Amino acid sequence: MSTINMQQLKKSYQDTEVIHGINIDIEEGEFIVLVGPSGCGKSTLLRMVAGLESITSGEVKIDDKVVNDLEPKDRGISMVFQNYALYPHMTVYDNMAYGLKLMKMPKDEIDKRVQDVAKLLQIQDYLQRRPSKLSGGQRQRVAMGRAIVRDPKVFLFDEPLSNLDAKLRVQMRMQIKTLQQKLAVTTIYVTHDQVEAMTMADRLVVLNNGIAAQIGTPMEIYDDPKDQFVAGFIGSPAMNFLDCEVCDESIKIGQQSIATPTHVTQRGKIVLGIRPEHFNQSVSDLQGTVQMIEKLGSNVLLYLKMENSEQPVVIQCDGQLDAKIGAVYPFSFNTEKLYFFDTNTQQRIY
Amino acid sequence: MIENRPMATFVSHTVLILGVALIVFPIWVMVVAASHDALRLTQVPLPLLPGNQFWINLKLLFSGKGFSAPIHLTLLNSLAMALMISVGKIVISIISAFAIVYFKFRFRMFFFWMIFLTLMLPVEVRILPTYEVIANFGMLDTYAGLSIPLIASATATFMFRQTFMTIPDELMEASRIDGASPMRFFFDVVIPMSRTNIAALFVILFIFGWNQYLWPLLVTTDPDMYTVVMSIKQMLESGESEPMWHLIMMTALVAMLPPILVVIFMQKIFVKGLTDSEK
Structure with missing residues (x-):
């Protein structure tokens, strides 16, 4: 169990700065997920903690x-890589024992540790096989085993599940989370998949262009996003954004309008955000043309075209809904769940 | 590709058979000549069927009578030279490729291109200065003199560089986290993973070393240091007497054996090394 503190961490390659001063304090045994779109610097940040990437400034x-x-x-860390990075010419046993051998640990101690971890991960049966003879999920577990067997202070995961198929990914997600709770080792986990981030994290760090856009528990970030980027990135399907104009009586969205909530005091152009799950179907002060229908079984996603907006509005409806493409569909917002963002700064105002 | 065109099959087989015949026929002539006595080979037409003197000729050759250098000694010299060249080339080039791929140092690319430039300077081009250097070092008529000037190899360095670049970077990072020093990583990961390439290169370089002719001819004056390839040429210039074709051909036959054995025994790894990508 260990704490990790990052203070004003910066990273530059030649003259381009890619990480612009990040502060994160991680508590003992915490599961932190770094999430963000590709190229946002999340892997770089992880590799700086690992010591694989030099630190330009900060601590x-x-x-x-x-x-x-x-x-x-x-540094007392161990790391699980995206492509597992198992040594292809060594057996599973040797892969796990390699780090311990280099620590000059006695043979019987190594054997005991490897066997224990193998039992924990249920990979005892393939200890004598080469990684090339294993399936993706098994390799993933061996890679985890190699990390656990070192008994580190910190686990680092670099998108460890992105090479697995969807079903296995959900399984492994659970396994990693339960394992981490059992071992209570401080963990930093990098992913671009926001579902993975939401389900696994104790706290999330949403990164955007080398800046920590927001840090908080998954629900804090879902309920209370700081800016338009975080709001759009967390939540699936993603939040709808509509350009609108706030007047005294009503908010105009193209030709249509809704009543202005009392707490919205700013006037003029503004961006309105609403999650697909926060629509009302009983009331109908707005309408749109059905452009596409996605049936997911438990629910249906409707893509509605409103005049004056390029992006369709996505609404999550009941699974029994019967809609036709091209039909006009009435809907309304759940006004308590509206978010408002500044058009220029993209910061959340209300 | 599944095809059934008899004409195409016929043509392709003809081409293949002709190609094989072109290579096999001289070898056949050599085998035949090695199995006749000296007299028969001076008569026209030359025999195309093997005679009965094969074992007698072989015995005669190894008895070493009437030659400047006994065959077992020249074979040994050739073997020593070929092994020193091939092993030396592999050791030096694998280390330099490792440095170039895995370490970031000043003038890295400059050194790489310098090594690459030496491809343009084979032994034949630099033969006089090289001879001068070797002579000044007193390495004439030694194994060192025979092999060291041929040891540096840009080709092998380049090949190993390409091999190393296919090894994923994550393996290097994983081994750093496991606590391996660069040289540990080199011995524990890089070399085992390049095993097949090393074998393939060994085959090529062994044959290259074995077939050296010009350089040994220059640096050896002592008959005890002659290589077998040289000695074939020496036997042709045997003064007033007739060249002993049956023994010359027998020597050539014996000289062919070691490279063939190397190819046969390493063929499996050789092909794997050139085609395989189990990474």
């Missing part, structure tokens, strides 16, 4: 000790 502390200049092996 990384593990257990209150600055580790900026320590080799990866001396």
